[in-house]
Amino acid sequence: xxxxxxxxxxxxxxxxxxxxxxxxxxxxxxxxxxxxxxxxxxxxxxxxxxxxxxxxxxxxxxxxxxxxxxxxxx
Numbered sequence: 001x002x003x004x005x006x007x008x009x010x011x012x013x014x015x016x017x018x019x020x021x022x023x024x025x026x027x028x029x030x031x032x033x034x035x036x037x038x039x040x041x042x043x044x045x046x047x048x049x050x051x052x053x054x055x056x057x058x059x060x061x062x063x064x065x066x067x068x069x070x071x072x073x074x
Contacts, residue, residue, distance in 0.1 A: 006062055008055040010034060025066050033069065040065045 011020040
C-alpha cells in the first residue's frame with residue numbers, strides 16, 4: 001500500500017526566522033506554523049541547502065495540526 005505524503009516547503013531568513021512556509025493557515029504567522037509542525041511531527045523535517053527545508057506529512061496529520069493551531073486554548 002502506497003502512503004500519500006504532502007511536502008511543505010519552508011524558506012528561512014538570514015537570521016533563522018521563517019520567511020515563507022506552505023499550507024500556513026490564515027491568521028497564523030509563518031514562524032508559528034513552523035513551530036506547530038515541528039512540535040507535532042517527529043522525523044518529518046529535512047533541512048536543505050540555501051536556507052530551505054521541507055516537511056513530509058500525511059494529509060490527515062496536517063489537518064490535525066491545523067485544527068490544534070486554530071482552536072483557542074481554554
